[in-house]
Amino acid sequence: MNESIMVTRSSMPSIDEYMEEIKPLFESKWLTNNGLKHQKFEKMLKERLNVNNVSLFTNGHMALEVAIKSMDFKKGSEVITTPFTFASTIHAIVNCGLKPVFCDIKKDDYTIDANKIENLITDKTVAILPVHVYGHICDVESIGKIAKKYNLKVIYDAAHAFNEEYHHENVANFGDISMFSFHATKVFNTIEGGALTYSSNNLKPIIEKMKNFGIDGPDRVIMVGTNAKMNEFSACMGICNLRHLDEEILKRKKVYERYLERLSGQKGITVSQIDSSTKANYAYFPVLFDKNIFGMSRDDVMKKLEKENIFTRKYFYPLITDFDCYKDSFDSNLTPIAKKISEEVLTLPMYADLSLSMVDKICDIILGA
Ligand code: T4K
Numbered sequence: 001m002n003e004s005i006m007v008t009r010s011s012m013p014s015i016d017e018y019m020e021e022i023k024p025l026f027e028s029k030w031l032t033n034n035g036l037k038h039q040k041f042e043k044m045l046k047e048r049l050n051v052n053n054v055s056l057f058t059n060g061h062m063a064l065e066v067a068i069k070s071m072d073f074k075k076g077s078e079v080i081t082t083p084f085t086f087a088s089t090i091h092a093i094v095n096c097g098l099k100p101v102f103c104d105i106k107k108d109d110y111t112i113d114a115n116k117i118e119n120l121i122t123d124k125t126v127a128i129l130p131v132h133v134y135g136h137i138c139d140v141e142s143i144g145k146i147a148k149k150y151n152l153k154v155i156y157d158a159a160h161a162f163n164e165e166y167h168h169e170n171v172a173n174f175g176d177i178s179m180f181s182f183h184a185t186k187v188f189n190t191i192e193g194g195a196l197t198y199s200s201n202n203l204k205p206i207i208e209k210m211k212n213f214g215i216d217g218p219d220r221v222i223m224v225g226t227n228a229k230m231n232e233f234s235a236c237m238g239i240c241n242l243r244h245l246d247e248e249i250l251k252r253k254k255v256y257e258r259y260l261e262r263l264s265g266q267k268g269i270t271v272s273q274i275d276s277s278t279k280a281n282y283a284y285f286p287v288l289f290d291k292n293i294f295g296m297s298r299d300d301v302m303k304k305l306e307k308e309n310i311f312t313r314k315y316f317y318p319l320i321t322d323f324d325c326y327k328d329s330f331d332s333n334l335t336p337i338a339k340k341i342s343e344e345v346l347t348l349p350m351y352a353d354l355s356l357s358m359v360d361k362i363c364d365i366i367l368g369a
Contacts, residue, residue, distance in 0.1 A: 013240035060181025060194030062228035114142035252282035268294025
């Protein structure tokens with residue numbers, strides 16, 4: 001049997017490089033709680049992303065929850081967001097006692113449709129939480145203007161967009177806060193991990209305390225915090241992986257270009273092109289299959305590839321509003337574009353070490369060559 005090809009594969013440094021980085025931990029025995037590696041990694045990220053503040057987290061999800069909590073919104077307030085995302089985005093809003101209000105997405109890049117946001121604003125709206133889904137950068141200018149007009153906060157779920165730039169500005173600088181995921185399946189990983197980036201220096205002490213139980217010194221706890229700190233081994237993985245990020249992204253670019261060459265222009269297949277204003281990270285390769293034109297549905301293609309031991313994923317199906325835990329509270333028919341895309345989308349294998357011959361094989365299977 002051929003080796004299985006999964007939708008992605010973690011990037012890792014060599015064992016030697018990682019061992020070298022973690023060696024001091026075996027002497028210091030300092031494993032977490034803002035250790036030296038954590039401090040080093042935070043500084044490296046701050047410089048790389050060119051942002052005022054970085055806070056490191058145990059994972060992207062907890063980072064997002066802390067980002068929302070740090071804004072101190074009144075319970076029951078509304079947050080305008082997208083249903084076309086991973087469970088985490090909406091769970092974070094709900095876990096913070098807020099109500100998600102779903103806005104439809106754009107046909108071309110699957111990010112929130114800024115033209116439809118204003119209609120959803122009520123006197124309970126406090127924030128917009130858009131997602132740079134697949135690394136497609138949202139319409140940050142329009143979102144920023146709406147937020148200013150109505151005095152709303154903007155928290156970007158930038159889980160997929162690490163290292164990306166829009167008109168030469170790093171995505172880490174948009175909105176009030178951006179959240180990045182450093183999960184093993186991401187372009188850049190710290191095994192599990194995540195980060196918040198933000199310009200306001202006032203937020204730094206709040207966010208840092210919130211992720212450490214609200215502790216403000218040996219005898220003081222000043223807020224109801226949580227535990228969401230990044231540990232030293234994860235920070236070491238981040239330090240090592242950051243050294244190789246540019247070459248990893250370059251390899252992904254080659255995979256992306258080969259897919260594009262093979263699949264774009266095929267009838268019934270839609271591939272999303274990267275906007276010229278974006279410096280991309282090539283996080284995912286989503287493809288839409290229109291059964292009426294292509295002849296096979298997304299599920300048919302998925303099964304056909306599975307027979308050859310190639311495992312794709314339906315990121316993001318079902319739509320969040322169709323989840324068992326949300327379907328009684330929301331109506332997915334109110335966001336018809338998101339619903340249609342979630343029914344047609346398949347994310348193909350995408351990672352730095354995916355060979356171009358494997359990309360050809362995947363495309364041959366899809367196209368029945
Ligand atoms: N917001 C958005 C928009 C997100 O997409 C995510 C996470 C978050 C927020 C929250 O961030 P984190 O809290 O996770 O930092 C995966 C990831 O667990 C999740 O991080 C990610 N989004 C989501 C889109 O995908 P699964 O359940 O699909 O992953 P899994 O375990 O099926 O892995 C997929 C493939 O990756 C495997 O088939 C092989 C490969 N893999 C997986 C693991 C775990 C590796 O190569 N190495 C590994 O260690 O959720």
